[in-house]
Amino acid sequence: MVEWTPEKIVAFQETLLKWYDNNKRNLPWRRDHDPYHIWISEIMLQQTQVQTVIPYYERFMKLFPTVQALANADEAILMKVWEGLGYYSRARNLQKAAQQIVNDYNGQWPTTVKELQELSGIGPYTAGAIASIAFNKPVPAVDGNALRVFARLLEINEDIAKPQTRKLFENIIKKLMPKNRPGDFNQAIMDLGASYMSAKNYDSENSPVKLFNQAYLDGVEDNYPVKTKKKRPIPVNYFGLLIHSQDDYLFERRPNSGILSRFWMFPLIKGDDIQTKKDASEDDVLRALEAQFLSTYQLEIHVKKIGGRPVTHTFTHQKWQITLLEAELNNSSDLSYFPGKWISESDFREIAFTKVQTKMWERYQQQKEQ
DNA sequence: CAGTCGTGGCC
DNA sequence: TGGCCAAGACT
Missing domain, CATH: 3.90.79.10 (Nucleoside Triphosphate Pyrophosphohydrolase)
Incomplete structure (x- = not known):
């Protein structure tokens, strides 16, 4: 993998955030920084495409507009709202976490990664996303997009399918993040990963960060990210x-x-x-x-x-x-x-x-x- | 760690 | 059709 100088890191941050400021997607959960809104969207977006999530998110917010409403929801109604989204334990953990927030935190959101990760259904990625986007904490949010984007940018040869690899990426991304806009940085990486640097049909030639993309510059993008194949059903x-x-x-x-x-x-x-x-x-x-x-x-x-x-x-x-x-x-x-x-x-x-x-x-x- | 847990879209 | 992919977490 390649190392970046401090000057190059700053240039990357400025290029990425400028692009994000002008091109960020207009999504329902980006209307404010309410941790409840960020949280619900992040859980729905796990292993699920944005276009699928949007209508579910809108319906969910009408029925359960607050963490208290979710904590008191009837399970059958909750499952009916989640019907078709899959990975149904996400919805059940969502309600458990809502009850934790109401009962253990008196309805006030904890703001640290450590506390957030103790809530049901919130793992390393979602804790980082909520902490950075809702609470402006300088922490990485390493999802599939971040793994793919940085594997290409820096030619990282570790297998992103292995759990251990996430820690390596966290440490690398920490050094590349701007301290003043961590939430925007994390979301910019996701937008990049969903467009110019997607898994298939990527378009590095027109990417705003193409000059920072070492795999592209070396003509070896097809080799990144390194990822072992899944078993078949x-x-x-x-x-x-x-x-x-x-x-x-x-x-x-x-x-x-x-x-x-x-x-x-x-x-x-x-x-x-x-x-x-x-x-x-x-x-x-x-x-x-x-x-x-x-x-x-x-x-x-x-x-x-x-x-x-x-x-x-x-x-x-x-x-x-x-x-x-x-x-x-x-x-x-x-x-x-x-x-x-x-x-x-x-x-x-x-x-x-x-x-x-x-x-x-x-x-x-x-x-x-x- | 490796397996488990849904669905829809794409080629 | 089958394989891969999509803002992962839990056991």
Whole structure:
């Protein structure tokens, strides 16, 4: 990597901030420096693009305009507002942190990185972002943009996918930051990373800091940042059960931890959990599913297959393939062993659906029409 | 540390 | 289609 002289550091700061002053994006959370506004936007923006976040942010602020409103929010309503944004533990941690601020800090925001990071869902990056943008503290906010931008500017060869690398970048960025405008500096780096220095289709030729971009000057930009590849999603097979009685459908409450935790969804049974002999017929599989449901939940169901190809949905680490099945439940069934309840079709829009749940419902509707 | 945790967009 | 990416944090 390259080292910069004090003069070059000052020149970089002036060039970057001048560009930012004239070209910064007009975003809803940039109307003021209210820590509540900065915080909500930073959490929503984790692993999520700006254009996706904007409408969610506006709706969120109308419903929960203050940290007190968020602390007192109903979880189901909170999840409905967050519906479709993904990484739902972000929303639950958001409320926990709001309660921490109200209860532990009497509604007054802590201002240090150390204190901020003790709040649920606030890690090194978000603590740095809030401290610098809302409280003008001279601390770095090292996100994916900062890692990519400085890896290129300085030809840093460390793997940005490794957690340890963040500390190295923090120390480097501390020396490059202006003490008087840390929040603007951090945000300028993000705007740069979202435009001229994006991951793909970057345009260094026209970048305001192209003369500071060593990788560009050396013609080796394609080599930066150094980043190891992610593993590909593992296939997982499920049977999805649409158990209904007129307009009521049986929903299962997912466990309190793990993927899509606490959501109401059509019952899913892992394909691996259904044991059948090698040359089992389709009917054998359906009977095995019924036996499984009876032994697990004491529920007597009758299952029939729905035509059409399975519903597929890919997460970061899993690729689900769901075979949809329609089922009826014995009228006199006792649900006390089943972690779920009946939900009327007319109430579906009241509760938060995950994407894969929506896919299952839409596919079922399509099949019924045929 | 390495794995986990969603969704939408792009090529 | 599949792989990668997008203002990370938690276990």
